[in-house]
Amino acid sequence: MRFAGDSGDGMQLAGGRFTDATAVLGNDLATLPDFPAEIRAPAGTIPGVSAFQIHFASRDILTPGDAPNVLVAMNPAALKANLAALPRGATIIVNEDAFTRRNLEKAGYAESPLDDDTLSEFTVHRVPMTSLTTRASEGLEGVGTRDAGRAKNLFALGLLSWLYDRPTDVTERWIEGKFASKPAAKAANLAAFQAGWSFGETTELLDVQYKILPATDVESGTYRQVNGTTATALGLLAGSVRARLPLLLASYPITPASELLHELSKHERLGVRTVQAEDEIAAAGVALGAAFGGHLGITSTSGPGMDLKSETIGLALMLELPMVIVDVQRAGPSTGLPTKTEQSDLLMAMYGRHGDAPLPILAAQTAGDCFRSAFEAVQIAIERRTPVILLTDGFLANSSEPWRIPSLEELPEIDPGFASAPPEGESFLPYARDERGVRPWAPPGTPGLEHRIGGIEKQDGTGNISYDPANHAHMTRVRAAKVSNIAADLPPLAVDDPGGDADVLVLGWGSTYGSIRAGVRRVRDRGLKVAQAHVRHINPLPSNIGEVLRGYDKVLVPEMNTGQLVKLLRAEFLVDCKPYNKITGQPLYAAELEEAIVELIEAPAEVPA
Amino acid sequence: MRFAGDSGDGMQLAGGRFTDATAVLGNDLATLPDFPAEIRAPAGTIPGVSAFQIHFASRDILTPGDAPNVLVAMNPAALKANLAALPRGATIIVNEDAFTRRNLEKAGYAESPLDDDTLSEFTVHRVPMTSLTTRASEGLEGVGTRDAGRAKNLFALGLLSWLYDRPTDVTERWIEGKFASKPAAKAANLAAFQAGWSFGETTELLDVQYKILPATDVESGTYRQVNGTTATALGLLAGSVRARLPLLLASYPITPASELLHELSKHERLGVRTVQAEDEIAAAGVALGAAFGGHLGITSTSGPGMDLKSETIGLALMLELPMVIVDVQRAGPSTGLPTKTEQSDLLMAMYGRHGDAPLPILAAQTAGDCFRSAFEAVQIAIERRTPVILLTDGFLANSSEPWRIPSLEELPEIDPGFASAPPEGESFLPYARDERGVRPWAPPGTPGLEHRIGGIEKQDGTGNISYDPANHAHMTRVRAAKVSNIAADLPPLAVDDPGGDADVLVLGWGSTYGSIRAGVRRVRDRGLKVAQAHVRHINPLPSNIGEVLRGYDKVLVPEMNTGQLVKLLRAEFLVDCKPYNKITGQPLYAAELEEAIVELIEAPAEVPA
Amino acid sequence: MSATLHVNGNGNGAEHRLTKADFQSDQETRWCPGCGDYAILNAVQTLMPDLGVPTEKTVFVTGIGCAGRFAYYMDTYGMHSIHGRATTIATGLATTREDLSIWVVSGDGDALSIGGNHLIHALRRNVPVKILLFNNQIYGLTKGQASPTSERGKITKSTPFGSQDRPFNPIALALGAEASFVARTLDRDRKHMTEVLRQAAEHKGASLVEIYQNCPIFNDGAFFNLTEKDTKVAAQIRLEHGQPITFGPEEALRGVARADDGGLEIVAAAGNEQRLIVHDQHREDPSLAFALARLADGPTEPTPIGIFRQVQRPVHGAAASENPGRAVGDVGALDQLLHAGDTWTIA
Amino acid sequence: MSATLHVNGNGNGAEHRLTKADFQSDQETRWCPGCGDYAILNAVQTLMPDLGVPTEKTVFVTGIGCAGRFAYYMDTYGMHSIHGRATTIATGLATTREDLSIWVVSGDGDALSIGGNHLIHALRRNVPVKILLFNNQIYGLTKGQASPTSERGKITKSTPFGSQDRPFNPIALALGAEASFVARTLDRDRKHMTEVLRQAAEHKGASLVEIYQNCPIFNDGAFFNLTEKDTKVAAQIRLEHGQPITFGPEEALRGVARADDGGLEIVAAAGNEQRLIVHDQHREDPSLAFALARLADGPTEPTPIGIFRQVQRPVHGAAASENPGRAVGDVGALDQLLHAGDTWTIA
Ligand SMILES: Cc1ncc(C[n+]2csc(CCOP(=O)(O)OP(=O)(O)O)c2C)c(N)n1
Ligand SMILES: Cc1ncc(C[n+]2csc(CCOP(=O)(O)OP(=O)(O)O)c2C)c(N)n1
Numbered sequence A, B: 001m002r003f004a005g006d007s008g009d010g011m012q013l014a015g016g017r018f019t020d021a022t023a024v025l026g027n028d029l030a031t032l033p034d035f036p037a038e039i040r041a042p043a044g045t046i047p048g049v050s051a052f053q054i055h056f057a058s059r060d061i062l063t064p065g066d067a068p069n070v071l072v073a074m075n076p077a078a079l080k081a082n083l084a085a086l087p088r089g090a091t092i093i094v095n096e097d098a099f100t101r102r103n104l105e106k107a108g109y110a111e112s113p114l115d116d117d118t119l120s121e122f123t124v125h126r127v128p129m130t131s132l133t134t135r136a137s138e139g140l141e142g143v144g145t146r147d148a149g150r151a152k153n154l155f156a157l158g159l160l161s162w163l164y165d166r167p168t169d170v171t172e173r174w175i176e177g178k179f180a181s182k183p184a185a186k187a188a189n190l191a192a193f194q195a196g197w198s199f200g201e202t203t204e205l206l207d208v209q210y211k212i213l214p215a216t217d218v219e220s221g222t223y224r225q226v227n228g229t230t231a232t233a234l235g236l237l238a239g240s241v242r243a244r245l246p247l248l249l250a251s252y253p254i255t256p257a258s259e260l261l262h263e264l265s266k267h268e269r270l271g272v273r274t275v276q277a278e279d280e281i282a283a284a285g286v287a288l289g290a291a292f293g294g295h296l297g298i299t300s301t302s303g304p305g306m307d308l309k310s311e312t313i314g315l316a317l318m319l320e321l322p323m324v325i326v327d328v329q330r331a332g333p334s335t336g337l338p339t340k341t342e343q344s345d346l347l348m349a350m351y352g353r354h355g356d357a358p359l360p361i362l363a364a365q366t367a368g369d370c371f372r373s374a375f376e377a378v379q380i381a382i383e384r385r386t387p388v389i390l391l392t393d394g395f396l397a398n399s400s401e402p403w404r405i406p407s408l409e410e411l412p413e414i415d416p417g418f419a420s421a422p423p424e425g426e427s428f429l430p431y432a433r434d435e436r437g438v439r440p441w442a443p444p445g446t447p448g449l450e451h452r453i454g455g456i457e458k459q460d461g462t463g464n465i466s467y468d469p470a471n472h473a474h475m476t477r478v479r480a481a482k483v484s485n486i487a488a489d490l491p492p493l494a495v496d497d498p499g500g501d502a503d504v505l506v507l508g509w510g511s512t513y514g515s516i517r518a519g520v521r522r523v524r525d526r527g528l529k530v531a532q533a534h535v536r537h538i539n540p541l542p543s544n545i546g547e548v549l550r551g552y553d554k555v556l557v558p559e560m561n562t563g564q565l566v567k568l569l570r571a572e573f574l575v576d577c578k579p580y581n582k583i584t585g586q587p588l589y590a591a592e593l594e595e596a597i598v599e600l601i602e603a604p605a606e607v608p609a
Numbered sequence C, D: 001m002s003a004t005l006h007v008n009g010n011g012n013g014a015e016h017r018l019t020k021a022d023f024q025s026d027q028e029t030r031w032c033p034g035c036g037d038y039a040i041l042n043a044v045q046t047l048m049p050d051l052g053v054p055t056e057k058t059v060f061v062t063g064i065g066c067a068g069r070f071a072y073y074m075d076t077y078g079m080h081s082i083h084g085r086a087t088t089i090a091t092g093l094a095t096t097r098e099d100l101s102i103w104v105v106s107g108d109g110d111a112l113s114i115g116g117n118h119l120i121h122a123l124r125r126n127v128p129v130k131i132l133l134f135n136n137q138i139y140g141l142t143k144g145q146a147s148p149t150s151e152r153g154k155i156t157k158s159t160p161f162g163s164q165d166r167p168f169n170p171i172a173l174a175l176g177a178e179a180s181f182v183a184r185t186l187d188r189d190r191k192h193m194t195e196v197l198r199q200a201a202e203h204k205g206a207s208l209v210e211i212y213q214n215c216p217i218f219n220d221g222a223f224f225n226l227t228e229k230d231t232k233v234a235a236q237i238r239l240e241h242g243q244p245i246t247f248g249p250e251e252a253l254r255g256v257a258r259a260d261d262g263g264l265e266i267v268a269a270a271g272n273e274q275r276l277i278v279h280d281q282h283r284e285d286p287s288l289a290f291a292l293a294r295l296a297d298g299p300t301e302p303t304p305i306g307i308f309r310q311v312q313r314p315v316h317g318a319a320a321s322e323n324p325g326r327a328v329g330d331v332g333a334l335d336q337l338l339h340a341g342d343t344w345t346i347a
């Protein structure tokens, strides 16, 4: 189901409310907002179209759906922009009032598509939403036509809520809260919502009423809806709480990472400090300074900002201080497509610094998983004294899913293990290491631990500057080993191979999880066998991954880039993994993947030369 | 042969002069200066030691030599710092006057090593250089003891020149030119030099006089001595001249890249503009601005500066404008070891930018080859409209070798192929492409070509902003193809496999060329077979390289990093190339390599599983 | 390859007298309705033909932000670069191409936050570019975070408890950075803006023009005190070269005078005629301009607009040596350089 | 793992009265003989015990450059960071650790070239750090290139035909960037330096101290006019709070007065006593401090030293909300947040 209208039409709001109502019902769901790139493109034009797609079902949903079955189009531009994505036979609900000559022109229609055979393959419902909305609030005290006109998204929401049998109370409560201080707007919106609902119920226009049963096969627990941004923020916060370290987020605004800054800025009362730095370099420096001070230092950004942080990340790595860098990937290179998603920063995360400079990298796989991944990033950073890169992406950040709220006992405590003063007569060795290769963390404040660290190569143990060639070689290896050692404590890669006898493995990472699951399911529904696994730890990789890869005849690695993880796997394990790449700035589609998997299953096995 | 002394002692100068005299003689040679990291560490201490090593022979020299046979030590610290590197039986010439109690203490010697058995394994010659030098200038008009004292490096140079039978006229001419305006200094230095020479000739102290015949088996032509920095500067200049485009170098000082800025700054009269920008980001921006303006825009730096330039390099890539980025690699990560060499920026050059952002990468293999590589970088950048990264390193930049001066007819002309105004009634398409995928270059100034470019994804052809998913996928592929297309015009990888029947291939890149050649020669001298090849084009790789790799049972990839090229090769060709890594911040040693190669030759072949 | 495409009509514009239309590109403007950027675009496009520089010799280099889109709307050469770095690119262009008229368009975040260093260095170096700083005291494109010119206490998406930091005064900062041309104007005063831009265009060296620009979406009305009918007369302190600095309604005219403690003060004009400061934009010493910049901490107080300073000094990019560039493409000179120093020949 | 090592003697220093020796690390100082950095180090190490902050509460964060090595020589906590970014790291530290005394040591390249933006933002924000800018008007560590404070025409390795660009006046730049504490002192005037540093240490907020520092290797004598016996009396304009600004030898005492055109001028003190400006470092309006900064374009002219400005204003890092940080480690508060909004339970 997709809501589409002008960016001034409140489509994101309608979509969001619908999502909430759906989540409360216990349906499983996934969403995909699609904003225009301009802040406010001219009203009524194609660039100004804003859309919100939601996919829900009683069975676990993995993606926002490839193509919507129902489109709500608030104006001709919204219709035009979304038509290509609709499968034949889909239902279209249009706001008939908006199909004026002027709007048709702005959308580039010579004729109204409602009047010619443009829509002949679809079921079209014309609803005069604007006038119905206006009419709904006639006579309401203090409600002007402007308020009324603005509420047509609520009318659409009411209509769709009826159509899909969503509960009305959640939405009504939300309207009441939202407009508590503006009685006129509240009345107008409530009236519009109810009018939409009633319209659905009372007219005979809509022939089917969809009923979807609540989800059944899910884990028990308390659930809420989260998007990836909120889940990341909560995961970082949980890490901070479990480590008993105050969190500092230093960031510079950039789409789509800014929301994380906004979200964490609200939580000063939970010990969070946020600094909007003058640029991304400064943001990384501020986070590192906080880490030096014994706090949990985090910095967040998207692609272009990652470029700028690389020198400071390299310093953090030399200093062996904890720090988390969240990269909400977007389509690159350069400014690229800031509002579109992509997975093309993986190799930069691995190698985007001068020198041999390895560090741990994690990738979240669903909106909800952002919580777990963020928590784990904090844990690794603190326990291993290293900068950690957490990769999410624009799709994860903005899409939401029902999420089982973890009870806090499930989360391990994190021990910062601050160094304590050495016994009288001994001096502190800031670069001494434990068996995992981890050095002490000694924030300023403890007498006797005064020490100096820096970006120049350091003598093993003392941390003093050392130009000794052998020491440099040693330290380079020690730093690498510290990171690769982490693999020993990671869970092995889990493979979903129900019969244990598939020949083809589909291995992904990051936000393609849902699409890959859905694609795999479709393949299995056709009676074919395919195994599936998803990598959450990019560096180090899970220790059994080589074995897993060698266990299959063919391995497909779908990515939203030109093939990045696949390069690492091939180099490391010399296994002929095949890339499957989509670089349109959009999530993978299950149907496309299904095809690719089937093709690989059916391809004759290559005889090794 | 190694000169070592205090950094105030003028060792680099002595070494440089010796090198010149040697080059003029037609001997083949390679040099390795070794500066202290501090500007002026306390005189007489180990950190203050400055050394200059030169390796020369009549047969072609490939490296500065693993271990020097002769060490000139101007003080106890210089002796101590260099002793470990000397092979047994080597000759040591010390400045006896400097072995005072104070100096011995500063160097950490309790006893004078001249008096105990520290040096029992070496042939030691004590020469009171300071007093001899002072004495040499006694009675010279206007020469004070200070001038005299300072000239002891010239004494050492004179002594060594005698020892190795170097011509004296080159050095004497140099002294006369250098001190033309300071008659006292001139007299003191000449006297010292001559005194050193005479001392060698007249005393019986030195038992052997080395005589090395001029080099024989070299290509005919006019030769000069160059270090990598000068060769790079000349190569860039040659590119500028052959493209008839003025050169702008924008840079920010950083060791060891600063010298390139210094060198090019001198050539304003040759059409060169240099800008010392406020930082590396600005330097890249200034170079890109010059490129937009139709000039040859170059920027140069070392590791930390590369981090900072990455965002701008990504923009250049999106804009498809020519630009050359010279990365004089040094030992990382972070500040690392600024004065030491390393090859650890290769993967950053490949992947150190967000998004899928491939660009051409070249690596120079010898000091002289910096000329050819720089020229080629300019050529590719201009002809293909792309930023090009040229990798050199600290070793190449500072070491010198005799270099055959190319005649300018050998160098191709480079056609900038500026767009011309479209016919009346047509409009300009800034992102139309030719068969190689190359777009037009239209610097401001031509009426009718007014156009706007930027970092946001562009519509194919028009270059207008485009958010179209399919276009983004298309453009991503087009940008990648533009780079990989270059392979078609590159020479195939040449393999040196004299018998054509070696089982083991040694494949290197960059400044290890000399060491690898020397190592391979040693192996062959033992009667074993080994093939050798060296990659100058890192991206795209030469088109036959897969074939070459598959043609050998075993491939060894020596690198001065933890294994970077080897990763690319394994990922691309699924060939089990073995890394050989040295990460001490020093060049590879032929002897070590010899051992590694022999070991691999003798290892049982692995049976494919 | 064909780099051309048939279109209807207008040629290269070199033959006819330029008009505003010649500077309008075919791209649809995509700012929010009511955005102050429209008025600035309009003023610039209208002014351009008067400057006598043809479209092909004019270049707009912009950063990222709403302001950054400016480049697309000018039918000149243009580059929409990356965030904060437009000035560096313009410096490279200006250093190599003295024949061009180069404009940078930037926002308060672009120029003063991420790009602050490049801005002060371009001013110090006196790079011959005209820098237009669209100051809306907010981040527009990224949807409403605080900028370095946002006032203390401002609630934004990134400062839900109010911005803590003292904002920059861009005029004072520029003067501290040795700027040779510094001015301020208003998006809603077309005439004033045009005159200031004209002088900026004519200045040889770096010119910085701060333009107070309304962002109706995220910071509506920030400058209304200075721009709207009922308040502007009392709030605008218009600096005019050679004129005593006075402002306010005729009947209650006020002026700027030197106070006893050596600072500036605002006094009633009547009776203080002798004490009023006469504005001299060409003053070598920037101290008085600096004091004028400090008269107002923000646009809610009476605020000077106009040209604070315009002085002539050497421009960056002029060659330092004699006969620079003599040898571009000169094979002989290169050959000589290649053979410099000791050489030897092997037959 | 053992993070300790036996050494002879001295414990953690908390028990005894601190001395200069407590602030001296065991690392050998590695500047060139005669470098001005030695004198500064000495003055700082001597001053430290007087400030009453123990070594474990003192942190030196430095950038890269000769100046950057400072961190290694102080037996406090320290970080030798990367080029130009020390201020950002210090900002992170200051924001989280109000209990520390944080010092940044930087060079003219580090602070004003690559780090210029961070410097002006730290000053604007009034981050509570003390920034020492060792200005030797040259790049020392990289062996002699021009810096943003190098004078026009200077021949350096990167400017063989002479530097083209006008240098920054660091004091003027800082004042343009809203700095609350701005001072200048000399490496060769131990007493003056100590007093200025003491006041910088006591200032609540960001303090910037420019220290003219001789680099005998690459820029010897740049400040000798101000520091050497035979010239300094005539060249130093010593700013002293509450005192009329006078300088020069008794017998030809001169002073700084307000000129008729509103600027500053140097006059004979005798006969002009009433016109002389009395220095007030606490003046809210920075304009007069700015004018004083502009008195000299470089240290070859009579040049003010001392504290140009010291005013109190809100400090960065103070919490914006009520009860900040109440819930560090508070599992209940987190749990509440996790359950915020609509939830549902599945059995
Ligand atoms: C390196 C980088 N960091 C961040 C961004 C995101 N970004 C784009 S515009 C902008 C700031 C916009 O504010 P301003 O410069 O005031 O311009 P306005 O939109 O208000 O005109 C930011 C932070 C980016 N594009 N690149
Ligand atoms: C990113 C980066 N760019 C450049 C350098 C090289 N570098 C080190 S110190 C320095 C400048 C030194 O000058 P200054 O800051 O004045 O300090 P000084 O040595 O004079 O004390 C430079 C350019 C670096 N280390 N890192």
Ligand code: SF4
Pocket: A039, A040, C030, C031, C032, C034, C035, C036, C037, C066, C136, C140, C141, C214, C215, C216, C217, C218
């Ligand atoms: S967000 Fe503000 S500045 Fe940006 S286009 Fe809209 S109104 Fe203009």
Ligand code: SF4
Pocket: B039, B040, D030, D031, D032, D034, D035, D036, D037, D066, D067, D136, D140, D141, D214, D215, D216, D217, D218
């Ligand atoms: S180069 Fe100059 S600043 Fe650096 S240590 Fe030497 S004298 Fe001091």
Ligand SMILES: [Mg+2]
Pocket: C065, C107, C108, C109, C134, C135, C136, C137, C138, C139, C140, C147
């Ligand atoms: Mg703005």
Ligand SMILES: [Mg+2]
Pocket: D065, D107, D108, D109, D134, D135, D136, D137, D138, D139, D140, D147
């Ligand atoms: Mg300096």
